[in-house]
Amino acid sequence: MSGAGAVVGLLVAASGAGEGKGGRARPRPCGYSVPMSAGYELVDHTADIGVRLWGPTAEEVFEQAALALFSLVCDPLYVDEQEAVDIEIEAEARDLLLAAWLNELLYVFEARKLVLTQFDILELGEHSLRARVTGEPLGRHVLCGGVKAATLHELSLEQRGERWEAFVLLDV
Numbered sequence: 198m199s200g201a202g203a204v205v206g207l208l209v210a211a212s213g214a215g216e217g218k219g220g221r222a223r224p225r226p227c228g229y230s231v232p233m234s235a236g237y238e239l240v241d242h243t244a245d246i247g248v249r250l251w252g253p254t255a256e257e258v259f260e261q262a263a264l265a266l267f268s269l270v271c272d273p274l275y276v277d278e279q280e281a282v283d284i285e286i287e288a289e290a291r292d293l294l295l296a297a298w299l300n301e302l303l304y305v306f307e308a309r310k311l312v313l314t315q316f317d318i319l320e321l322g323e324h325s326l327r328a329r330v331t332g333e334p335l336g337r338h339v340l341c342g343g344v345k346a347a348t349l350h351e352l353s354l355e356q357r358g359e360r361w362e363a364f365v366l367l368d369v
Contacts, residue, residue, distance in 0.1 A: 234253055237262070258363050264316065293349070345367075
């Protein structure tokens with residue numbers, strides 16, 4: 198499978214069936230027949246990886262984007278929630294806020310050497326975001342890949358009917 202639009206092969210949904218500590222949903226691979234209120238799909242895109250996202254709220258889409266990002270870094274099922282970081286960012290528009298959010302998470306990963314797995318959007322406005330993220334130090338984890346940045350190329354975030362949808366390209 199190559200070229201724009203080819204599915205890489207990972208479709209992830211949030212559901213009660215894959216719950217981890219504290220009753221929160223853990224990301225898990227699933228088939229196309231599973232009903233999904235929120236999730237993401239990794240898509241092959243030339244030298245990058247595209248991420249299609251959906252959820253009932255914009256906040257859920259931002260959380261799914263973070264889960265998708267860190268699924269490309271290491272296996273999130275083996276990361277404990279040992280350290281929390283508060284994040285506040287601003288951008289000129291909500292779609293730009295999505296890219297800024299992912300790039301801020303990459304900064305936290307690189308600067309603090311934290312593998313993140315829990316993403317709680319506390320407040321999401323048209324131009325600002327406030328969140329608390331948790332994870333654990335990189336130490337014992339084996340990295341399975343790397344992401345350089347979330348790009349603005351083909352970036353989108355919009356409400357379609359009863360759900361929000363987004364697309365973001367990650368430079369790998």
